[in-house]
Amino acid sequence: MISKLRKSLRQVKHKARGEKLCCAPLLEVVGNGPLCSLPTEILIMIAKYLPPSSLAILTLCSKALRYKLGAKYYKADIRNSIESFAHKYPPIQYFLKIYWTYHQNAWSPSLTPNLPELKMFLYLLARDSTSEIFCFRCERQHSPNKSDWVTPWRPWSWGNCESLDGHYLRYYYGRYFHFERAQLAMQKHRRGISPRKEIKRLTDLSSIPNSSSGMWPDMRTLYSIEARIISNRLYVKAVRKRIYAMETSETVFERIRRRLYICPHLLEIECLVRNIVDGCSVHDGPHENEDKIDATTLSQCKYCLTEMRLDVMETRKLFTGTRSIIVTTWQDFGNLSHPSNSDWIAHLATEIPYSVVKFPLGSIRKTFESKPPDR
Incomplete structure (x- = not known):
């Protein structure tokens, strides 16, 4: 507490004297991913070939990419919305929230938004993940655990992503057998990673009720x-x-x-x-x-x-x-x-x-x- 008071007092003195504070240290430009480790010149060459919307999403992936590419690569019409939603959502989700905000006047509950570039970006991004998939139903990236419960699906519902066409298989194999969990198993298999955990969950019989009632005769x-x-x-x-x-x-x-x-x-x-x-x-x-x-x-x-x-x-x-x-x-x-x-x-x-x-x-x-x- 004393150190904070001293720091505040020192800042007040500097402002009163008109002195400039020392510059903050530069942002670390080296990221963990292979894309972040590329030279800035190569990243700029890649950025010139990307559509504006895809480039805007790319700059949200990490601070290192945003620092290397600079603010001029931000799409002008989403810059303010990015700042307003940054404290509420992770990068991918609040970009989707921005898109919905711009189109809420023309949005129809019976139609899902059409943004091919964003869908393709999320799909390619999810292919390298070992725990998340690109959900074709709600068009975002999440864990298959969100699809374990049978719930009605509504467009742009952030809480669930289940559609009715998968319920029939659940009546035969239980609530863990659905497309999203099988999708993650195949996704890990294509990357050379053992999908043993996903296969075991996919065939889990613990979700089948032991009740003698006639509600689940085919599952029992x-x-x-x-x-x-x-x-x-x-x-x-x-x-x-x-x-x-x-x-x-x-x-x-x-x-x-x-x-x-x-x-x-x-x-x-x-x-x-x-x-x-x-x-x-x-x-x-x-x-x-x-x-x-x-x-x-x-x-x-x-x-x-x-x-x-x-x-x-x-x-x-x-x-x-x-x-x-x-x-x-x-x-x-x-x-x-x-x-x-x-x-x-x-x-x-x-x-x-x-x-x-x-x-x-x-x-x-x-x-x-x-x-x-x-x-």
Whole structure:
């Protein structure tokens, strides 16, 4: 406290005498990133080829870049807004806030802002991150943890980024299985970093309720799930199992609740697999030889190309009997380059076969079981 008072008194004396204070030390121009370590001449050459909006964002990345490029590279119409929002938001977020402020009069809640240069900049920036992704839904950079909860999405909502098209997969694999978390796993894999942590979280079964209520029947039947990245594509193997007493009389509601959903297009009921869209039965191949692995032991969904195998086992004890239904599925979710990627969209609830890659029957299971995962 005494030192602060002495410093204030010294400043007052200097002002009263008209003396100039010593200059503050220069800003350290060496940053941590490879871009900051480039010579100033090279940075200026790069700046001349960038559009004004991209250049304005570039100067917000670090103090070293802002010091080297100078204030003349700031876009004039955002300079004042940068100063006013600097104390509220991190660089990327308050630039988005600035853009929204300029366009709030013409903004429509049904449309997302269109700023290709900013989107591309954030996308390229996120590719080098090990913990964050560029979210294609809310068009900003954040952690996949923000997408863990199922909440309605609204344009420019800073609190959540979830859209409704991912809810169907959550009903099958839990709330941690969504595009953003799988996107980070693939992003780390492409950089040569092990995505073991993201894969483990993606297949976490702890989010599945243990309640006996009928709200989550398809999730409670999930016995195991395993995910692998093979040839830069995400493969998932899931096993679902349900057991019921054969002699017990059931009501219509109990029979409906006992249905086992295989994918958004197929369900198992009364030991038969039926297509939800047209109601036709999907006949599984014979299972005489359990060790035989070929196309005759599988069925394939014609919409999402999910490969499945149905096993029925009966156990009888005196006057009672139980029947176990085991369904094993193999799925290919593609390289997850974008939420509208055809291989990802095909696994959502839609009647149109989106998948461009036509996998022969048995190829997805063979790839998952025979090929080792990428390291």
